[in-house]
Amino acid sequence: MIPSYELLYPLAKVSRSDFAKLCVALWEWRPCADWIAERACQHGYLDPACRCQDAERLGPFFEFYRETTACYIPELTGDSPQAVKTHDDLIHVIQHIKLHPHIPRLQLTTEYFAACTRVGMLDVPSNDQNRAFSLAARVMTMLQSCVEDQCDGLLEAGTQPAIWHFSKSFNQFVDCVIVRQYPLRLGPYSVAIPQYPKPTFTLESLSVKKLRRVAKLKLVPTNDLRDHLALDKKNGTVAVYHFTSVLKEHLRAGRERELHDATGMNTQLYYGLPKQLVLETLHTLRYVLFPLDSESQSILRSLVAKDKFDADNCDVNTSWQLREEELIAYEYWGSRLVDLHDELENPTPRGFIETWMERKSGARYIMMATLAGVLIAILLGILSLAVSILQTWITWQQWKHPNT
Structure with missing residues (x-):
């Protein structure tokens, strides 16, 4: 018997109510009933507690969630139940990870599905358990992840996933991915931001208009944070992680964690990506790639319209504010900014004539x-x-x- 479409793709359909529950699980706020019912919000700006405006800004992230979860295919083995049948199940996995970010993955997974068994579910196949937790980690961090023995499919698709090892907790997984992918570098790679003395080079030179005009580079969107500012010389592209709406939510959660630290509250919960990484990413988008000159903003609007960049990038009156003590240097993205600067100084030849001239200009x-x-x-x-x-x-x- 051929499985039904709903059985093969249990998360293919998602509602606004599911998005609202996702906001609660990730950031502990919920859009009002008007937004969930797709009605005009009656609160407007009169009620500062209403989060409909924030929900509207997160439209690109909700689309990412829709596309990511729609690809989830459970392990259909005999009469074994699925690890995730509904979006509520996936959200429960996310909440479980947030509550226990310091527990190793194997223990975390075992305890979660042991509790499911106690409430009447049979044993879920281990492959499906791991697939469900990898999907939850993908939604929480927008980092492509998998367990050790389940990365073959992603490798065949041309994606190099981050491995969340059985012996690592979720916090350790995030730290490990960040440190391995963006090693902290000193010296010329720790690029100073403009208002501080002795920058390695002027960051204004890396704006999108100069990248396009001088180096003939094209900006392409990516939903994997690890690929931000990655330069592909062969194809003449620069990948840009453009979800500023999501980054702002991580930043807000991080600042709330700082308040909890100041008041002595328990901060073992997972609140988001490292603040330094979030700040640097926001700063590269707002002040480096898309400064407030008319040409850069025009290119940004074109990217939003044609390439589905997050429209929140166009919000000049942004809700996030950079404090002077928060960002002194680019510790994570410094090396990639240097790569872009080097490409501007010595552009890779494009086209037959430029390539021929480059070959003939050797020593x-x-x-x-x-x-x-x-x-x-x-x-x-x-x-x-x-x-x-x-x-x-x-x-x-x-x-x-x-x-x-």
């Missing part, structure tokens, strides 16, 4: 070019001598035979 051709110049000079000298001899002969003939 190995200097002697050949010099020799060719000498030979051309000799040839011109011989031709000039021949012309002079011819002119002299003609003049002599006219003098010798004046009447002819």
Whole structure:
């Protein structure tokens, strides 16, 4: 018997009510009933507690969630139940991870599905358990992840996933991915931001208009934070993680965690990505790639319209504020900013003519070019001598035979 579409793709359909529950699970706030019912919000700006405006800004993230969960296929083995049948099940996994971010993955998974068994479910296949927790981690961090023995499919699809090992907790997984993918570098790679002294280079030179005009680079969107500012010289592209609406929610959660620390409250819960990484990413989008000049903003609006960049990037009156003590240098993205700067200084040749000229401009051709110049000079000298001899002969003939 062929499984039904709903059985093969249990998360293919998602409602606004599911999005509202997701906001509660990730950031502990809920849009009002008007937004869930797709009605005009009656609160407007009169009620500061209403989060409909925030929910509207998160439209691109909800679309990412829709596309990511729609691809989830459970392990259909005999009569074994699915790890995730509904979006509520996935949200419960997310909440479980947030409540126990310091527990190793194997223990975390075992305890969660042991509790499911106690309430009447049979044993869920281990592959499906791991697939469900990897999907939850993907939604929480927007980092492509998998367990050790389940990365084959992603590798075949051309994606290099981050491995969440059985022995690592969720917090350790996030830290491990961040440190491995964006190693903290000192010296010239720790690029100072403009208002601080002795920057390695001027960050204004890396705006989107100069990347397009000078280096002929194209900006392409990515929903994997690890790929932000990754330069592909062969294809002439720069990947941009553009979900500023999500980054702002992580930043807000991080600042709430700081308040909890100040009041002595328990902060073992997972609140989001490292604040330094979030700040740097927001800063690269707002002040480096898309400064407030008219040309850069025009390109940004075009990217939003044509390439589905997060429209929140266009919000000039942003709700997040950068404090001077929060960001002094680019510790994570510094090396990639240097790569972009080097590409601007020495652009990779594009097209046949530029590539041909680049090949001919190597040091190995200097002697050949010099020799060719000498030979051309000799040839011109011989031709000039021949012309002079011819002119002299003609003049002599006219003098010798004046009447002819």
